[in-house]
Amino acid sequence: MRIDVISLFPEFVEHCAGFGVVGRAHERGLLSVHGWNPRDYATGNYRRVDDRPFGGGPGMVMLIEPLRASLRAARDADARPARVVYMSPQGRPLTQAKVRELAGLERLVLLCGRYEGVDERLIAAEVDEEISIGDYVLSGGELAAAVVVDAVARLLDGVLNDAESAVQDSFESGLLDCPHYTRPVEHEYGAVPAVLLSGNHAEIARWRRMQSLGRTWARRPDLLDVNSLSSKDRKLLDLWRAEHAEAGPADDAIAGAGSDVSGR
Structure with a gap:
């Protein structure tokens, strides 16, 4: 290109x-x-x-x-x-x-x-x-x-060493990305969620989907049409909301992170 x-x-x-x-x-x-x-x-x-x-x-x-x-x-x-x-x-x-x-x-x-x-x-x-x-x-x-x-x-074929990285980015699925963790497992700031250490890929995928749904609902509700979610996603979102009762959708969510403009 x-x-x-x-x-x-x-x-x-x-x-x-x-x-x-x-x-x-x-x-x-x-x-x-x-x-x-x-x-x-x-x-x-x-x-x-x-x-x-x-x-x-x-x-x-x-x-x-x-x-x-x-x-x-x-x-x-x-x-x-x-x-x-x-x-x-x-x-x-x-x-x-x-x-x-x-x-x-x-x-x-x-x-x-x-x-x-x-x-x-x-x-x-x-x-x-x-x-x-x-x-x-x-x-x-x-x-x-x-x-x-x-x-x-970064979306051009062959640029990223792991093409899957781009697929999993925020906004690619219409949702924000899930949290990510690396070593050490234990730290004074907290521990890595146990599910990510389980080796159970189905449960890890489920957890990540739930986190993406919850983050989007809380931080960018303008991106999430709750009424159009599948029953499975609704259950995941309900579970996330129950676990994060203090979190709520942003009152002043900005539509479109990434629009600077500067044509001037």
Whole structure:
């Protein structure tokens, strides 16, 4: 997969892509990340990439022409068609389902805004969709683009040493992940649940499912439609609630962990 990033600070995303899972994807030839700076395509002595917004107001707006030229250069660098995504507070929230969709593409172009954003005419003409990583505003889209690159890279075939790890992540099943434990068995912070030491794989799977259901109900009730649960899952959730009587669904559950936005 190839990901091109249009940004005034392309080195930022390229640098982030050199570590961990994303770096491994690059080393294995499964992913390449390329940066494009609109300033390299700007004209005039000052190579301006922004100007005052029509109608007045604070801040600056990124100009059409430098962005259009850098987008075209990115598209021309590879013959395969690319989807252009603008990282924007106005975009749809990034979800694991969307990440999996993006990971199925051969090419992706991420447009990172700055200042007050990008001229709307460029978005209408050149952008396929807008994505937000959360209901907050960053100073630019680079962090949001780095989030997308990381989330997508780990789903590419051959990137994770254990592919099952991605399947069991939070949100893959629509639920939050269950708790995890490792050595030592006994610690001043507590002991590892006995079921995980039992060797009974059916009971371990049942316990993990119960924990996922309970955590989701307590922390992200917006993700859980209790009425649509199977009778088996309802029993597991009831059991978890009985064991955690003090826990309750979050009053201000945030829909969509992972939607920063930063197209700005």
